[in-house]
Amino acid sequence: MVDFLPSRNARFTIPNCLLSHSEVDQIRKSKEIDESLSREKTFAEKKVILLLGAGESGKSTFLKQMRIIHGQDFDQRAKEEFRDTIYSNVIKGIRVLVDAREKLHIPWGDPDNLVHGETVMAFDTSSSMMAKGMVETKVFMNFLPSIRALWQDSGIQNAYDRRREFQLGEPVKYFLDNVDKLGELDYLPTQKDILLARKPTKGIYEYDFETENVPFKMVDLGGQRSERKRWFECFYGITSILFLVSSSEYDQVLMEDRQTNRLSESLNIFETIVNHRVFADVSIILFLNKTDLLEEKVEKVSIKDYFPEFTGDPHKLLDVQTFLVECFRNKCQAHWRELPYHHFTTAINTENIRLVFRDVKDTILYDNLNSYHHCIGY
Structure with missing residues (x-):
């Protein structure tokens, strides 16, 4: 005759008739606690x-x-990445405004700004960094004088006022209004700058x-x-x-x-x-x-x-x-x-x-x- 021992995880139900009232009550309370813990665990799930x-x-x-x-x-590295995203937002934004000014037949406030317009429109948008929605500091600095001059031009301002007629990111004005801050060599974005930085x-x-x-x-x-x-x-x-x-x-x-x-x-x-x-x-x-x-x-x-x-x-x-x-x-x-x-x-x-x-x-x-x-x- 072979004795089969129960596995360690085996569960047995003992008939209530073999238990005292206190033991039945303990089992009932234990079951309630288990169910409560199970509910709490479920509720605490992510x-x-x-x-x-x-x-x-x-x-x-x-x-x-x-x-x-x-x-x-945001740590230093994250801020540097957002800085490059902001530079990209600014260059894309000013290019959109230059293009819109021409298509809407708005005259330049200062005809000399035609050269600055041509400068930003010649920006290489096919670079790997631009594909990631980022522009390096040294690249941005090369375009900074043109960006500054264009944003001050009344023709560009008139184009901005008609922005409902074309696609322009909402934070562009904020960054262009603060372009001098962006041009500081030690510039790192503030929390507000980071919140406004746009990358799809x-x-x-x-x-x-x-x-x-x-x-x-x-x-x-x-x-x-x-x-x-x-x-x-x-x-x-x-x-x-x-x-x-x-x-x-x-x-x-x-x-x-x-x-x-x-x-x-x-x-x-x-x-x-x-x-x-x-x-x-x-x-x-x-x-x-x-x-x-x-x-x-x-x-x-x-x-x-x-x-x-x-x-x-x-x-x-x-x-x-x-x-x-x-x-x-x-x-x-x-x-x-x-x-x-x-x-x-x-x-x-x-x-x-x-x-x-x-x-x-x-x-x-x-x-x-x-x-x-x-x-x-x-």
């Missing part, structure tokens, strides 16, 4: 947040803010951080049309989606086709995301970003010229913001989808993002906890 939205909506800026807010400042996101960027003992992973995905196919690689196992919209772009068109209204593009993307079954249990939070630029724009440009259905005062910020919120809420057609939370944000304002993310974090954790309670029948 919260994965996707940043979605069209190009130029502010996703990368928001990710930079997360790094700043959670104490991971290609691929997937992640940032891990922890707040109040809860781990988060934030994922930034490129918003240009060519990058959106990558979104589907990240559509599973996520906790929440932050959908960013550039609220000030209601009068602008996409860089990709130069025809589609940028706000309409954001509305179409949002409609696809918010009604997709794969996100049925995912909280979606809407960030109507670039409030500072929207406030400036409503004073000059009527949203009614681009969205005739608008019925409020086109020069009143609150009326325009209310309209924008309703536009996005009207895209929520799925019967199981609650209307998303929304926030008006300015991604380059660290304090604004700090306060907004505090509310977002509480919303995410609250929704997450409710979903667990629902799953276990609370």
